[in-house]
Amino acid sequence: MLDVLIIGAGPVGLACGIEAQRRGLDALVVEKGALVNSFLGYPVNLEFFSTPELMEIGGHPFATLRYKPLREEAIEYYRRVAETEKIRLRLYEQVLRIDGDEEAFTVVTDQHTYACRKVVAAVGFFDVPNRLYVPGEDLPKVTHYYREPYPYAGQKVAVIGAKNSAAKVALDCYRHGAKVTLIHRGPELSNSIKYWIKPDLENRIREGSIQVYFSTTVVSIEENRLLLGTPEGRVALDNDWVLAMTGYRPDYAFLETLGLAFADDEARTPVYHPETFETNRAGLYLAGTVCGGLRTGRWFIENGRFHAGQIMQHIASGTVQPLELEERSWKTAE
Numbered sequence: 375m376l377d378v379l380i381i382g383a384g385p386v387g388l389a390c391g392i393e394a395q396r397r398g399l400d401a402l403v404v405e406k407g408a409l410v411n412s413f414l415g416y417p418v419n420l421e422f423f424s425t426p427e428l429m430e431i432g433g434h435p436f437a438t439l440r441y442k443p444l445r446e447e448a449i450e451y452y453r454r455v456a457e458t459e460k461i462r463l464r465l466y467e468q469v470l471r472i473d474g475d476e477e478a479f480t481v482v483t484d485q486h487t488y489a490c491r492k493v494v495a496a497v498g499f500f501d502v503p504n505r506l507y508v509p510g511e512d513l514p515k516v517t518h519y520y521r522e523p524y525p526y527a528g529q530k531v532a533v534i535g536a537k538n539s540a541a542k543v544a545l546d547c548y549r550h551g552a553k554v555t556l557i558h559r560g561p562e563l564s565n566s567i568k569y570w571i572k573p574d575l576e577n578r579i580r581e582g583s584i585q586v587y588f589s590t591t592v593v594s595i596e597e598n599r600l601l602l603g604t605p606e607g608r609v610a611l612d613n614d615w616v617l618a619m620t621g622y623r624p625d626y627a628f629l630e631t632l633g634l635a636f637a638d639d640e641a642r643t644p645v646y647h648p649e650t651f652e653t654n655r656a657g658l659y660l661a662g663t664v665c666g667g668l669r670t671g672r673w674f675i676e677n678g679r680f681h682a683g684q685i686m687q688h689i690a691s692g693t694v695q696p697l698e699l700e701e702r703s704w705k706t707a708e
Contacts, residue, residue: 376400376490378689379481381469383409385431385452385675386662387496389682391461392432397690402490403461404483406468410452412500413445417546418522420445423538423568428676432459471631476657492689495632496661496681497625499670504620506534510595516616527551530612532600534592535619537564541575543617548584555585555611557602562588592616624664632658636667643667649697650688651681659685 380390383405394401408414422429426436426443434455438447456463464486472493473480481488503518505511520539523546533544536558548554556579563572578584593601593608595616602609626642635645635654644667646653646660653660661681666672673681684697 376402376488378402378492378494378686379404379479379488379490380494380496381405381481382496382498382662383456383463383465384412384496384498384662385410385429386498386678386681387494388452388456388459388461389431389679390494390496390661390685392455392459393682393686394689395459395461397686399686399690401462402464402488404464404467404469404481404488406466408465409456409463410449412498413449413452415500415519415521416445417520417542418445422448424674424676426451429679431455431679431682434458472633472658476655479657492657492659494659494661494685495629495664497628498663499622499624502623502625503618504623506592506595506618506620508592508594511618513595513597513616515597515614516595516618518618518620518622520617520619523547523550523552526615529553529614531555531615531617532557532592532611532613533617533619534558535621536560536562536567537619537621538567538571539621540619541567541571543619544584545571545575545578547617548578554583555587555613557587557590557592557600559591560588622670623668629664634658634660639667641667641669643669649684649694651685652688659689661685 377399378394378401380387380401380403383403387403391401391403405411421442421444426438430436432455436451468484470482470484477491479490479493481490520543526547527550529552531547531552532555533540534557544554544556579586587602587604589605591603593603600611600613602611633655637643637645644660651659651661662678663673687693
């Protein structure tokens, strides 16, 4: 029987695996995709907002010549850490459910069944995009993920949103030959856009290089156009591609199968102990970004990585220590 099974092989899940092994716990990390799978969905050559020391786990230095590392450097860093620490991994294996109770859990995946004493869910939120819920959203020309600008050269591209991701995507596509229209339901660009990105976007809008519709919603998406609801009424916009940078949310359907309780708040925050991160289901812990519910800017690698030590100390010894972590209002990357 395993001491602990960790669901998710992102940075926080790997940190949990390291801390478990260092405390003599028999641990296994199970991941439904690749190692640090969410990073594979990030844009090519994305530059993280964070500096490398704030992304380190297990005391392993994150060596880079850059002030802020790239996506590819981060993927390789976490791969090397997992290899060096000899973390036991089961990749491309999806957890379906958890049966039983504390000290006698049975974790059922699409390939195996594991017996374990404790379970840690470090499942993140990048797999479930916030949908628009409009007709045509499932057309092939619509995506909630952005990799690179080259497919959109010479095309009419609508970017939906006005935070960091949307701002960066709009600028990237414009600079690689796309005709970009930014659509935002709010009256102005978000103040959360990074200070070195926002002026650039404002200037491109001001000079007319990027068209913008504020206080506007998408009514429907069609093969060759969008129907928008603007303050002046309905507008038909010629369109080839829709990049919906509307953010992401935890997989609540999966979390509900785990038997978790949620706070009665707008963020639908999972219920857990603030220092041990144990949930209402005894023996089941949460770690990392999933702890914030819909407040996806609350926990990130910088502060979520410290959940690992708290959780594994509680599992190994039953002790609790005070935890004072800053809740970031900024993100590692969008």
